[in-house]
Amino acid sequence: MGGSRLPGKRAGAGGLLPALPLLLFLLLAVAWPLSHLAAAAVTGAGRSALAEVLSAGRYRTSLVNSLVLSAAAAAAAVALSILPAWVLARERFAGRRLLRAAIALPLTFSGVLVGFLMVVMLGRVGAVPVLLQRLTGRELLAGSAYTSAGLFCAYLYFEVPRAVMTLEAAFRRFPGELDAAARTLGASARERLLRIGLPLLAPALRSTFALTFSASMGSFGVALILARRFTVAPLEVYNQLIGFLDDATAGALCLLLALATLAADRLLGGGTRPGAAGRGEALSSLRARPSRLARRAGIAVAAAAAALLCAPIAITVAGAFSSSPWYGQRSEGAPVAGTAPLFRYVLGLWGPNLLRSAELALAVVPLALLLGAPAAYAFRRRPFPGSRLLEAAAVAPLAIPGIALAVALIETAGGAPRIALLAAGHLVYTVPLVVKTVGNALESHDPRLEGAARSLGAGRLAVLARLVVPLLAPALVLSALLVFAVSWGEFNASFLLATPLVQTFPAALYLTYTTNSFPVAAAATLIFLLPVAPAVAAIQALGGEELRRGPQA
Amino acid sequence: MNRSAAFLAAIALAFAAAPGATAVADSEQVVVQYDCIPNYANWGGVTALYKKVSGVTVPPDPKGSSVAMAALEREREHPVADCAYYSGAIGFQAAQKGLHQPYKPKGWEAIPAGLKDPGGLWWTVHTSTIALVVNTKALGGAPVPRSWQDLLNPVYKGKVAYDDPTWGGTSYTLVYGLNQLMGGSDADFKPGLAYLKKLDANVSSYPRESVYNAVLRGEIPIWINADGNGYKMKHVDGAPVEVVIPAEGSFTMPLVMGMAKGAPHPAETRRYFDWLLTREAQAEFAKAYFRPVVEGAMPPDIAARFLPARDYARARALDLAPMAAAADALKKAWLEEIRGSGR
Numbered sequence: 001m002g003g004s005r006l007p008g009k010r011a012g013a014g015g016l017l018p019a020l021p022l023l024l025f026l027l028l029a030v031a032w033p034l035s036h037l038a039a040a041a042v043t044g045a046g047r048s049a050l051a052e053v054l055s056a057g058r059y060r061t062s063l064v065n066s067l068v069l070s071a072a073a074a075a076a077a078v079a080l081s082i083l084p085a086w087v088l089a090r091e092r093f094a095g096r097r098l099l100r101a102a103i104a105l106p107l108t109f110s111g112v113l114v115g116f117l118m119v120v121m122l123g124r125v126g127a128v129p130v131l132l133q134r135l136t137g138r139e140l141l142a143g144s145a146y147t148s149a150g151l152f153c154a155y156l157y158f159e160v161p162r163a164v165m166t167l168e169a170a171f172r173r174f175p176g177e178l179d180a181a182a183r184t185l186g187a188s189a190r191e192r193l194l195r196i197g198l199p200l201l202a203p204a205l206r207s208t209f210a211l212t213f214s215a216s217m218g219s220f221g222v223a224l225i226l227a228r229r230f231t232v233a234p235l236e237v238y239n240q241l242i243g244f245l246d247d248a249t250a251g252a253l254c255l256l257l258a259l260a261t262l263a264a265d266r267l268l269g270g271g272t273r274p275g276a277a278g279r280g281e282a283l284s285s286l287r288a289r290p291s292r293l294a295r296r297a298g299i300a301v302a303a304a305a306a307a308l309l310c311a312p313i314a315i316t317v318a319g320a321f322s323s324s325p326w327y328g329q330r331s332e333g334a335p336v337a338g339t340a341p342l343f344r345y346v347l348g349l350w351g352p353n354l355l356r357s358a359e360l361a362l363a364v365v366p367l368a369l370l371l372g373a374p375a376a377y378a379f380r381r382r383p384f385p386g387s388r389l390l391e392a393a394a395v396a397p398l399a400i401p402g403i404a405l406a407v408a409l410i411e412t413a414g415g416a417p418r419i420a421l422l423a424a425g426h427l428v429y430t431v432p433l434v435v436k437t438v439g440n441a442l443e444s445h446d447p448r449l450e451g452a453a454r455s456l457g458a459g460r461l462a463v464l465a466r467l468v469v470p471l472l473a474p475a476l477v478l479s480a481l482l483v484f485a486v487s488w489g490e491f492n493a494s495f496l497l498a499t500p501l502v503q504t505f506p507a508a509l510y511l512t513y514t515t516n517s518f519p520v521a522a523a524a525t526l527i528f529l530l531p532v533a534p535a536v537a538a539i540q541a542l543g544g545e546e547l548r549r550g551p552q553a
Numbered sequence: 554m555n556r557s558a559a560f561l562a563a564i565a566l567a568f569a570a571a572p573g574a575t576a577v578a579d580s581e582q583v584v585v586q587y588d589c590i591p592n593y594a595n596w597g598g599v600t601a602l603y604k605k606v607s608g609v610t611v612p613p614d615p616k617g618s619s620v621a622m623a624a625l626e627r628e629r630e631h632p633v634a635d636c637a638y639y640s641g642a643i644g645f646q647a648a649q650k651g652l653h654q655p656y657k658p659k660g661w662e663a664i665p666a667g668l669k670d671p672g673g674l675w676w677t678v679h680t681s682t683i684a685l686v687v688n689t690k691a692l693g694g695a696p697v698p699r700s701w702q703d704l705l706n707p708v709y710k711g712k713v714a715y716d717d718p719t720w721g722g723t724s725y726t727l728v729y730g731l732n733q734l735m736g737g738s739d740a741d742f743k744p745g746l747a748y749l750k751k752l753d754a755n756v757s758s759y760p761r762e763s764v765y766n767a768v769l770r771g772e773i774p775i776w777i778n779a780d781g782n783g784y785k786m787k788h789v790d791g792a793p794v795e796v797v798i799p800a801e802g803s804f805t806m807p808l809v810m811g812m813a814k815g816a817p818h819p820a821e822t823r824r825y826f827d828w829l830l831t832r833e834a835q836a837e838f839a840k841a842y843f844r845p846v847v848e849g850a851m852p853p854d855i856a857a858r859f860l861p862a863r864d865y866a867r868a869r870a871l872d873l874a875p876m877a878a879a880a881d882a883l884k885k886a887w888l889e890e891i892r893g894s895g896r
Contacts, residue, residue: 515766
């Protein structure tokens with residue numbers, strides 16, 4: 001966002017120093033490992049894996065499936081999210097914050113959790129088919145979780161929250177006064193929509209599509225649980241890496257996946273740059289109020305979305321407290337003799353994983369801040385030659401599938417302690433959030449303040465300690481919460497980087513979903529949610545739009 | 554200023570605390586076993602018992618046989634695992650690939666010849682038979698299938714599952730065995746794949762993880778897997794489950810252990826292997842209806858609950874060497890023919 005030369009924003013090489021750790025980190029943890037994978041894809045052993053993947057066959061089918069399904073789900077998610085986002089952005093009503101939090105909560109879920117929720121709802125004995133059977137006496141929708149339709153629903157489940165968050169931010173900035181002016185000049189509702197609404201919102205809609213599309217393209221955990229009869233590219237990557245040790249094919253698939261998401265971001269993204277945030281709100285008195293009916297309908301749709309997103313969680317968590325036969329029995333020997341013993345049992349099983357995840361988050365949060373925040377400061381206040389490129393490079397890894405990164409890391413740095421590799425994996429996906437959050441915060445503060453302080457005799461350190469850090473404190477706290485939420489929920493990279501000895505809690509969730517009975521899985525899910533729910537609430541209170549880039553599903 | 558100072562202090566504290574916590578967790582005694590699925594062959598119960606008698610932790614691991622082998626191969630330079638558990642052919646293949654180191658545990662002589670590598674690169678810990686594990690309550694009124702042919706009946710549409718054979722060794726044994734049974738050979742996979750292609754119409758999923766609980770809940774009504782898992786559902790968990798050895802025949806399967814080359818905890822692993830052949834451990838496997846490899850370790854009350862011997866007379870043993878040699882090609886073929894069709 002350079003360009004305009006403001007006082008206090010000097011070009012020069014001096015800004016490189018605070019960004020140097022980030023540069024080194026990106027080279028070491030992203031560029032080096034991924035170039036290894038890409039090289040394998042392009043050269044291969046006497047053949048071009050890239051050509052093989054693109055020729056007809058299973059790999060191309062998986063890529064086409066991924067593209068079509070992701071595009072369809074993204075389009076549907078954008079369409080479904082417009083009304084809830086509009087209501088959340090523009091209306092004031094009782095329970096609005098609760099509604100927002102309910103819609104945002106799934107952003108922190110890893111894909112395996114989403115997949116499990118889909119099985120709970122749409123499996124062969126899922127809640128929906130069982131209910132339909134009771135009502136109609138016929139077997140309807142049983143097992144649809146495992147079809148492409150089930151995968152579509154799962155994609156919607158993690159895309160709608162992302163889309164609502166992104167669109168809400170855009171709608172907040174929508175200049176309502178333009179609409180009001182057009183209205184007073186006699187423009188009809190249709191004219192206003194076509195001439196003002198759509199042109200102004202189109203960039204936001206496009207970039208929301210790009211974001212949700214990318215989220216689905218890289219989604220692995222969901223497919224791991226659900227895609228049994230239907231293959232998607234990330235699952236083929238996993239097959240090749242884990243089942244057949246075919247790094248060349250996996251690398252080629254990853255390369256194409258990353259290209260698709262980067263292209264979507266390049267061509268469609270960029271519509272939600274935070275500009276003059278809150279302008280729409282300030283002038284809201286000028287904007288025409290929607291009819292009471294439209295307002296109520298909007299709130300109803302938003303509430304329905306929140307209810308649909310929360311129902312699977314509520315039904316799952318209830319399994320820890322219910323003895324209904326629908327949940328099945330505990331198969332681990334002892335019957336459930338109440339809830340406290342159940343939780344003790346679960347903690348006994350997964351306690352070490354819980355500690356490991358906490359410990360990892362504790363290390364990743366400060367490291368992400370130290371890598372991201374100084375660099376973001378340099379990008380905004382002391383741009384240097386190549387700083388925009390570095391900033392783009394810092395955010396780009398969000399488009400790389402976590403499984404690909406994990407294998408690339410193991411291949412190039414397999415000798416390092418696994419906990420260090422896990423931390424590196426988490427940092428790759430959390431540092432961009434810090435760069436973005438701190439960068440946005442700096443954008444909203446007048447850089448002349450620092451110049452003024454310097455001219456009044458404050459030293460560079462004093463400016464940093466007394467002005468910049470205090471001003472950025474909310475953004476730093478927000479960044480820390482975001483990093484925590486992503487690190488706590490990260491599955492895709494952690495799953496492959498984990499060993500039986502070094503295993504995070506989301507990896508344990510996968511194990512518990514597949515090997516333990518429902519009550520145990522439900523209790524483990526609740527334990528996972530306990531720190532996440534307050535973190536989401538706090539993030540939203542601080543206006544954390546970047547939560548929409550939560551852990552890869 | 555105070556706020557930011559506190560913040561920086563918190564960061565410093567976190568840095569100091571994190572490595573310390575890791576060190577504590579790493580100091581306990583462990584053996585890392587790839588493919589240690591708690592609900593398969595009672596590994597959960599066996600490892601819990603071992604923890605009790607020795608204090609050594611053997612953490613759970615969800616990999617199937619083939620994935621365990623692939624992980625050992627990938628980690629050749631930097632070994633993570635001490636040992637792995639496989640269905641016979643895959644363990645045989647892993648040994649051939651040079652992923653194992655020899656160790657003959659105490660009680661080695663008790664293992665019948667043919668169920669162990671003469672050099673000690675792998676040895677059988679227990680055996681099992683491929684069977685239909687049927688949750689009768691979840692069949693929705695359909696009769697219990699009795700044969701491979703029965704399974705093709707459209708009344709079972711969406712009700713059948715067998716594990717992805719590129720992942721799990723049990724399912725690889727199934728796919729290899731079916732091909733032999735249907736008249737195929739190591740050079741000709743067509744007969745087996747043709748049957749599986751027809752079966753595909755009824756298959757709901759090719760799981761890569763343990764679906765033990767899914768079968769218990771009725772999420773999967775018919776699971777083609779090891780007989781022992783079905784008996785455990787019926788007798789330990791009290792589920793409405795019936796175990797069927799198909800009329801046309803089935804396959805017995807040795808399940809083997811191998812010590813990983815470069816195992817990080819060699820002494821612990823050897824002690825663990827020694828213990829796995831003790832009567833105590835073998836009886837613990839028998840509690841999950843996997844047949845102990847050590848003669849006489851099967852408790853009589855457990856033995857009485859298996860299907861009668863005439864059913865098991867239909868089960869044939871498969872030769873591990875050709876089965877291992879065919880593994881890569883058959884798995885690829887299955888992936889292309891069955892899974893690759895990807896609806």
